[in-house]
Amino acid sequence: MTPINPRARFARKRFLVKPALQLKFLGFTLLIVFLSSVGVYFVFESTLWSSLPLIPLSPAQTATLESSLRLSFLCMLLILLAACGLEGYLYFHRVVGPLFALERELKRIAEGHFDHPARLRTGDELQDIFKTLETAKQSLKDRSEQDRKKILALQEEISRLQPRP
DSSP, X not given: OOOOOGGGGGGGGSSOSSHHHHHHHHHHHHHHHHHHHHHHHHHHHHHHHHHGGGSOOOHHHHHHHHHHHHHHHHHHXXXXXXXXXXXXXXXXXXXXXXXXXXXXXXHHHHHTOOSSOOOOOTTOSOHHHHHHHHHHHHHHXXXXXXXXXXXXXXXXXXXXXXXXO
């Protein structure tokens, strides 16, 4: 059996757990927010241009109003992008982190290591899957112990039955 990497316990604390998947999700989220905001901006602009003739403003006042509204819209877009990006990162990390831990735990089980408990941070998703994994791991450990005992008993029986020279 290959030994467990002692640093594997600390890998969960990385900023990006599964970088390719996490960055793809974050990029997709930000793209959707950006495209939605562009659509809202065009609706906003058309409403603004259709409403401006109804208000008696000088050309300078109109230009000032337009620029301040556009600047406000840009600030709202940046705040929205930052908020959605942060929320997407934090929530996704709570889902991908447990998947990373699950993958690591399954590798340990495949190597025959049943003693290390699978733990998640408080608040992470997939807690029920990890409880099921612990039950399955305990069952595998018990079966493995039973098989070891049977093998030892059979080896003793074979040794006893073999003629001694």
